[in-house]
Amino acid sequence: MIATHALAAAGGNSPSIPAPHIEYGQLSPMLVVFGAALVGILAEAFLPRRLRAATQLGISLAGLVGGFVAVVVLAAQGHASTRAGLLAMGSVAIDGPALFLQGVILLTAVLAVLTYAEGRLEPRINGHRIDAFAAQAAAVPGGEQEREATREGLRTTEIYPLTLFAVGGMLLFPASNDLLTMFVALEVLSLPLYLMCAIARRRRLLSQEAAVKYFLLGAFASAFFLFGTALLYGYAGSLRLGEIADVVSGVAPVTPALAVTTQNDALLLIGLAMVSVGLLFKVGAVPFHSWTPDVYQGAPTPVTGFMAAATKTAAFGALLRLFYVAFPGIRWDWRPVMWGVAILTMVVGSILAVTQQDVKRLLAYSSIAHAGFILTGLIATDRRGVAAVLFYLLAYSFVTLGAFAVVTLVRDSKGEATHLSSWAGLGRRSPLLAAVFALFLLAFAGIPLTSGFTGKFAVFQAAAGGGAAPLVIVGVLSSAIAAFFYIRVIVLMFFSDPQPSGPAVAVPSALTATTIAFGVLVTLGLGLLPQYFLDLATKASIFIR
Amino acid sequence: MSTLLAAAGSLEPAARSYLSPTGQEIVFLLVGVLVLGAAVVSVTTRQLVHAALWLVVALGGLAVEFLLLTAEFVAWVQVLVYLGSVVVLVLFGLMLTRAPIGRSPDADSGNRPAALAVGAASAATLVTLVVDAFRSSWIDLSGPAGTTRLTGEFLFSHWVLPFEALSVLLLAALVGAIVLSRAKGDGTKPRPGNLRTVLTKTKER
Numbered sequence: 001m002i003a004t005h006a007l008a009a010a011g012g013n014s015p016s017i018p019a020p021h022i023e024y025g026q027l028s029p030m031l032v033v034f035g036a037a038l039v040g041i042l043a044e045a046f047l048p049r050r051l052r053a054a055t056q057l058g059i060s061l062a063g064l065v066g067g068f069v070a071v072v073v074l075a076a077q078g079h080a081s082t083r084a085g086l087l088a089m090g091s092v093a094i095d096g097p098a099l100f101l102q103g104v105i106l107l108t109a110v111l112a113v114l115t116y117a118e119g120r121l122e123p124r125i126n127g128h129r130i131d132a133f134a135a136q137a138a139a140v141p142g143g144e145q146e147r148e149a150t151r152e153g154l155r156t157t158e159i160y161p162l163t164l165f166a167v168g169g170m171l172l173f174p175a176s177n178d179l180l181t182m183f184v185a186l187e188v189l190s191l192p193l194y195l196m197c198a199i200a201r202r203r204r205l206l207s208q209e210a211a212v213k214y215f216l217l218g219a220f221a222s223a224f225f226l227f228g229t230a231l232l233y234g235y236a237g238s239l240r241l242g243e244i245a246d247v248v249s250g251v252a253p254v255t256p257a258l259a260v261t262t263q264n265d266a267l268l269l270i271g272l273a274m275v276s277v278g279l280l281f282k283v284g285a286v287p288f289h290s291w292t293p294d295v296y297q298g299a300p301t302p303v304t305g306f307m308a309a310a311t312k313t314a315a316f317g318a319l320l321r322l323f324y325v326a327f328p329g330i331r332w333d334w335r336p337v338m339w340g341v342a343i344l345t346m347v348v349g350s351i352l353a354v355t356q357q358d359v360k361r362l363l364a365y366s367s368i369a370h371a372g373f374i375l376t377g378l379i380a381t382d383r384r385g386v387a388a389v390l391f392y393l394l395a396y397s398f399v400t401l402g403a404f405a406v407v408t409l410v411r412d413s414k415g416e417a418t419h420l421s422s423w424a425g426l427g428r429r430s431p432l433l434a435a436v437f438a439l440f441l442l443a444f445a446g447i448p449l450t451s452g453f454t455g456k457f458a459v460f461q462a463a464a465g466g467g468a469a470p471l472v473i474v475g476v477l478s479s480a481i482a483a484f485f486y487i488r489v490i491v492l493m494f495f496s497d498p499q500p501s502g503p504a505v506a507v508p509s510a511l512t513a514t515t516i517a518f519g520v521l522v523t524l525g526l527g528l529l530p531q532y533f534l535d536l537a538t539k540a541s542i543f544i545r
Numbered sequence: 546m547s548t549l550l551a552a553a554g555s556l557e558p559a560a561r562s563y564l565s566p567t568g569q570e571i572v573f574l575l576v577g578v579l580v581l582g583a584a585v586v587s588v589t590t591r592q593l594v595h596a597a598l599w600l601v602v603a604l605g606g607l608a609v610e611f612l613l614l615t616a617e618f619v620a621w622v623q624v625l626v627y628l629g630s631v632v633v634l635v636l637f638g639l640m641l642t643r644a645p646i647g648r649s650p651d652a653d654s655g656n657r658p659a660a661l662a663v664g665a666a667s668a669a670t671l672v673t674l675v676v677d678a679f680r681s682s683w684i685d686l687s688g689p690a691g692t693t694r695l696t697g698e699f700l701f702s703h704w705v706l707p708f709e710a711l712s713v714l715l716l717a718a719l720v721g722a723i724v725l726s727r728a729k730g731d732g733t734k735p736r737p738g739n740l741r742t743v744l745t746k747t748k749e750r
Contacts, residue, residue, distance in 0.1 A: 020702045034713055041720060088706040138728045145728070158724045165717040172710060184707040188714045195721035 023087045026079060026094050028070040029102050033168045036063020040161035049154070053129075056160035057117045061110060063164055067171070068106040075099050084544040090240060091181045093321070096540030098175035100390050101317040105310050108397045109167045111518055112306035114511040115405050116159060121506040122411070128153025132300040132408065134199045134207075141204035156199050163306065166192040170310055174317020177325075178239040179229040179275065182318055186225060186278070189314060190218050193307055197299040202415030210298025217281070217291045225278025231271030235261050241326035242545040249329035272327060272334060279322065282315035283371045286344040293356075296364035301416060304360065305404030308367050309397035316374055316393055320386060323378065325543050331381050338379050339471060345372030346478035354485045359407055359418045362485065363400070366444055369482050370396055376475050377459035380466030386541035388458035391534055395443075395451035395526050402519020403440040405512050409433060410503050417503035420489065425498025430505040434493045436520060441490055443523045445483040451526030458534065573613045580606035591648050597635045604628055616691035 024031065040059045047055055074094065077083065084095035119129030133156040136149035169189030176182040198211030233239055236247040237258055246252035247262065254262075261267065281288040296304050327334060349369030356362040374396075377389040410417050410426065410433075417423070427434035443452035456479065460472045508516075526533055566574075580603050587599035604627040611620035689695050700708055 017698050017701060020705045022705070037713075038716075041716070044720075089703050091704070091706040136728075137724050138726050156724060158720055161720060162717060162724075165713060165720075168713065169710075180704065181707045181710070184710045184714065188710055188717065191714060192717050192721065195724065198725065 020089050022089075026074060026085075026087050027092065029067040029074070029106070030168050030171045032066045032070055033063050033106075033164055033171060036060060036066070037161045037164035037168065039063075040164060044158055044161065052157045053117065053119075053131075053155055056157045057113065060113045060160045060164055064106050064110045064113065064167065067167075068103060068110070071099055071103045071106060075103075080540050081542070084542075086177055086544065091178055092172070092175050093177040093325075093544050094175060095544035096542050097317060097320060097386060097390060100537065100540040101174045101313055101393065102171045104313050104394050104397055105167060105170045108309045108313065108401060109163065109306065111398075111401050111405075111515040112302060112310070113160065113163060114515050115302040115305060115401075115408065116163070118302070118408065118509060118512045120509040121408060121512075122415075126151055126153060128155075130201070131155060132201055132302050133159055134201050134204060137199045141208070159196060159199065159303075162192040162196055166196070167310065170314035173314040174321060176318070176321075177241055179232060179241070179244075180239050182322075183222070183225055183229060186222060186282070186318075189311065190222070190282075193303075193311065194218060196303045197295055197307075200298065200300040200303075203298070206298040207300065208298075210295045214291055214295045221278045221281035221288065224274045224281075228271045228274025228276075228278065231267050231274065235267040235271060237261065241321065244326045245329060245545065248327060268330070269333060272330075273337075275322065276319075276334075276337075279315055279319045280341065283312055283319065283374075284368050285341050285371050285375060286348045286368065289345070289349070289368045289371075292368055293361045293364040296367070297358060297360045297418075301360070301404050301408045305401045308363070308404065309400045312367065312371065312374075312400075313393045313397055316378075316389060320378060320389060321543060324381070324386065325545055328381065335379060335381065338375060339468070342372050342375035342379060342471060343474050345369070345375060346475055347372075347481075350478040350481040350485075353482065356485075357420050359420060359423065359489075360404075362420070362489070363403060363407070366482065366486075367400065369478060370444070372478065373456060373459055373475055376463040376468065376471050379468050379471060380459075380462040382462070382466055383538070383541045384462040385459075385466055386543070387534070387538040388455075388462040390537040390540060391458050391526075391530075392455035394533060394537070395455040395522070398519045398522035399440050399443045399452060402516050402523065403437065403444070405515045405519065406433060406437045406440065408512065409506050409508055411506050412501075412503040420492065422499060422503050423489070424492050424496040425502065426505070427494035429498055429502070433505050436516060438490045438493065439520060439523060441486040443527070445486040446479050447483075449524075449527045451523045451530070454526055454530040454534070569613055573610060576606050576609050576613070580610070593639055594636070597632060597639065600635070601628060601632050604632065614691065615686045618691065618693045618696040621693070 036059055040056055040063075043055050043059060044052065074080070079085075079094050080096040080099045084093070086093050116133075117131070119131050122130040124130065130150075135146065135152075135154045135156070137156055139146040139149050166189050169185050169187070169192075172185035173182065173189055176185050194211055194215040197214055198208050200207035229239065232244060236244040237255070238244060238247070243252065247258060248268065252258065277288060281291075284292040296308065299307065323331075323334065323338075346369055349365050349367075349372055353362055353365035353369060356365055374389055374392050377385045377392060379385070380388070407418065408416060410423065412422065427438075439450065443450035446452040446456040456475075460475055463469075463475070464472045583599045583602035583606060587596045587603060590596050590599065604623065608620045608623040608628070611617075611623055
């Protein structure tokens with residue numbers, strides 16, 4: 001104590017700031033993942049190059065599995081239900097939805113990292129394994145430097161720590177309990193994703209273009225979010241979601257400042273609209289979807305799979321928390337707008353997907369349509385809606401990951417063959433792979449006995465129960481349109497003749513095979529025996545304030 | 546500074562009028578005129594380096610304005626971030642791209658009228674907004690609201706988690722910048738002239 005005083009006196013300050021109270025144990029999923037990212041950076045700096053790829057994979061898997069174990073332990077201790085609470089001076093909420101989504105994100109990330117490490121899809125060059133990422137991101141595409149880097153067998157192993165940083169942000173995003181933490185989490189998850197989009201090994205210009213587009217539009221969306229945050233602060237005098245809810249519903253004690261700002265709803269409505277724009281951009285809802293096809297197509301396919309699954313999960317978690325915790329008081333104002341957004345998203349996503357000729361773009365438009373289906377669950381504004389959205393995100397994540405992992409296997413001499421015409425007759429050449437992809441497409445389409453059906457049923461049921469029956473009709477109609485193009489691909493694979501110069505199907509190592517097998521397992525499991533997970537989602541569907 | 550503060554604190558709201566300004570207000574207005582002038586010169590001058598240096602004057606003047614409003618933390622952030630980083634970045638950008646140092650008559654683009662319109666429109670919006678928001682109200686500056694101490698206390702007690710998450714963000718950005726820009730593997734030097742060839746190629750395009 002005396003030493004502290006002496007130190008403080010020497011520094012010219014008095015040590016009067018009370019130390020903040022941080023619950024490290026309950027924050028441990030994030031802390032473990034961020035810690036693994038730091039270890040990964042150190043490994044990148046000090047290990048010789050030939051050891052790096054394997055070590056990075058080990059560190060990432062250890063961090064992500066450790067984080068998942070922490071989530072399970074916290075849930076088992078009751079932090080998802082009875083002991084849910086606010087942490088870190090009220091910045092973070094650990095409750096059912098937060099823990100459920102953190103678990104989904106961590107499992108998704110484990111499987112995605114397995115596909116990152118896949119090195120057997122292309123023949124070795126000079127004895128070096130070739131993965132999906134640029135040998136050297138700084139080399140000019142197609143230049144001498146790039147060829148030299150490929151010959152030397154350089155690899156961009158920084159992808160692993162960057163992924164861990166993104167995962168850490170995604171864990172924080174759906175758990176953040178104030179707008180400032182939410183914004184910081186949004187940036188922590190977005191920035192590594194922008195970078196990871198830029199480092200595809202094949203078609204690098206497309207990849208770099210995708211990254212620049214994603215970065216510019218993403219920065220724009222973040223600016224919207226931040227501006228909206230400022231306006232909401234101006235209205236409510238607080239950034240905490242719970243306190244904003246109190247001011248919105250008029251429960252909060254009226255101070256002179258509040259009496260002035262709450263006279264005019266413009267600040268509240270414009271602020272909410274701008275914050276929503278930032279989040280709807282991240283989930284890829286129409287009219288903020290224009291980045292999705294380009295980015296999904298240009299990014300390295302393992303990154304696309306990760307991004308499509310985990311970002312959507314995290315962003316929907318944040319969207320749920322924002323609307324259910326902070327703005328239930330003005331739901332009659334935001335529900336009509338979200339109706340419009342959901343209808344547009346479902347219809348535009350489904351119709352534009354019909355015209356696509358590239359598998360990755362097709363999956364991108366399908367992900368837009370699915371964002372619309374999930375939004376219908378959000379509009380229910382009750383517990384069943386939350387549970388349905390949670391279940392849908394779980395089901396959708398694994399189907400998406402599996403589908404993109406299959407896309408990495410169909411290859412020709414120029415890398416992945418993503419044009420639909422080259423997928424013709426794939427079922428005759430490689431029945432197993434085509435059958436697996438067909439299963440994923442059927443799950444996207446929502447055919448019974450797959451996880452997609454259970455998910456869609458849950459969100460539509462919740463929406464109908466919440467008084468949004470017309471929305472459900474639009475949803476079923478768009479599902480029918482969507483089923484058309486999914487089944488068109490299946491017909492193309494099984495009932496048309498293969499091209500003579502068509503692509504070959506690479507035999508994956510155990511890494512990608514695990515991802516695909518897990519995707520199949522979850523898709524069938526959630527389709528055949530969904531009850532346990534539906535119950536879990538229902539139990540996890542209460543937000544803490 | 547402390548005398549200015551005392552002067553601001555001692556005046557009753559009723560006793561204030563536009564006709565008997567305090568020393569602080571006179572200084573505020575003078576610095577404001579200086580900032581405006583520097584900003585106008587910086588967008589009209591035909592020499593890029595001069596424009597950057599006038600920007601220093603404008604942004605530094607803004608920092609002084611913040612100090613006069615007793616927002617010392619914001620003032621120093623202004624100095625560190627805008628003077629310390631942004632302007633230095635601009636100057637380094639000029640140096641590294643070997644842009645012409647002297648007069649550059651081709652620096653004007655055809656977008657001048659559009660830029661003027663956008664600038665005037667946003668200035669008009671801001672002025673209307675601020676004038677409408679505060680009208681004739683006087684804000685007592687004697688409180689501790691803008692001090693670094695209070696900001697620090699809030700930052701490190703209530704906002705400590707987002708603050709730490711921001712440091713993770715910066716680290717991720719650093720790693721990303723290295724990934725995208727490191728031209729060669731460990732130990733080998735970049736080939737001389739590489740930057741130049743890339744730059745000339747970009748210029749040719």
